[in-house]
Amino acid sequence: MAHSVAASTARGRPLRADARRNYDRILAAAEEEVARSGAGASLEEIARKAGVGSATLHRHFPSRQALLEEVFHDRVKALSAQAEELAAEDDAGAALATWLRAVAVYGATTRGLAASLIAGPPDPLSSTGCGTMLLDAGEGLLRRAQAAGAVRPAATMVDLLTLVNAVSLVTEGQEGAADEAVRLVSLAIDGVWNPAPAT
Numbered sequence: 017m018a019h020s021v022a023a024s025t026a027r028g029r030p031l032r033a034d035a036r037r038n039y040d041r042i043l044a045a046a047e048e049e050v051a052r053s054g055a056g057a058s059l060e061e062i063a064r065k066a067g068v069g070s071a072t073l074h075r076h077f078p079s080r081q082a083l084l085e086e087v088f089h090d091r092v093k094a095l096s097a098q099a100e101e102l103a104a105e106d107d108a109g110a111a112l113a114t115w116l117r118a119v120a121v122y123g124a125t126t127r128g129l130a131a132s133l134i135a136g137p138p139d140p141l142s143s144t145g146c147g148t149m150l151l152d153a154g155e156g157l158l159r160r161a162q163a164a165g166a167v168r169p170a171a172t173m174v175d176l177l178t179l180v181n182a183v184s185l186v187t188e189g190q191e192g193a194a195d196e197a198v199r200l201v202s203l204a205i206d207g208v209w210n211p212a213p214a215t
Contacts (some may be wrong), residue, residue, distance in 0.1 A: 028039055039076050041066040046087050054188075055131035062203050077180050083130040085146050091126055092146040095119055099153035109166025112157040117198050119150065123184025124197035131182035133177075150177055171208050179204045 045065035049057040059080060063073040077083035098118055105111040123130035133147050155174045161167040181198040187193045 019098070027056060035076075038066070038068050038072055042068060042076055042083075046083050050084070050087050052127075055080075055128035057128070059083070081132065085127065088129050088146050088200055090130060091122060091129065092149050095122060096149050096153035103156055103160065107208060108157070108160035108164040112154075112161040112167065112214055113202075113209075115154065115157055116176060116205065117201050118199040119154075119177070120180045120183050120187075120197040121194045123181060124187040124190075124193040127188060128180045130188060147177075165210060167209055174193050176208065179208075201211045 028214075042062065045062045046057070049065065050060050052128070059072060059073060062083075063070050066073070073083075077086070095118060099115050100114050102111040105114075125135075151173050154177065158167065158171070158173050158176065162171070164171055180201055183197050184206065187200065188195045190196060
C-alpha cells in the first residue's frame with residue numbers, strides 16, 4: 017500500500033504490527049468511502065468496513081481532517097512534484113497556469129479533495145498538511161511568474177488556490193468535470209494575469 021511507510025511511523029512513532037494493520041485497513045476503507053461519499057464520508061462506516069471500533073479509528077486519526085489529509089497525501093505529493101518539474105520551464109506564467117489547471121483537474125476528479133482543502137486551511141506550524149504542501153509547491157511558481165511580469169503583484173498563492181478549489185468543488189462529479197474545471201480556471205487566470213505580460 018502506498019501509505020505503508022507513513023503507517024509504520026504514524027504521528028512520529030513506530031507502530032506495532034497489529035496497530036499498523038489496523039492503520040492500513042482504516043486508510044483503505046477511508047479511501048473507498050471518500051471516493052464514494054466525499055469528504056463527509058461516515059467515520060462509523062469507515063470503522064465498520066475496516067473491522068475496527070470507533071475508538072481505534074480515532075486513536076490513529078484524532079479528527080476527520082487528519083484522516084482526509086492521509087487519504088489525499090499521495091495525490092497532493094504528486095502535484096507538488098509536478099510543480100517542481102514546471103519550475104524549470106522557460107515561460108514562468110505558462111508554467112504556473114499549467115499547474116493551477118492540474119490542481120483543478122485533480123480536485124474536480126478526486127471526490128472530497130477540494131472540500132477537505134477548504135475545510136482544513138493550511139496550518140502555519142505544519143509542513144505536512146495537504147494545504148501547506150500545495151501552498152509551498154505553488155509559491156515558487158507564483159514568484160517566478162510575478163518576477164517575469166506575467167501575474168499581478170497583488171495575487172497570492174492563497175488567492176489562487178482558493179479560486180482553484182472553488183472551481184474544483186462546483187465541478188466535482190459532473191460529466192466532463194476535468195474539461196469544465198480547466199475552462200473555469202482559465203477564465204479566472206485571465207483576471208489574475210497581467211494584461212500584457214513582459215517578454
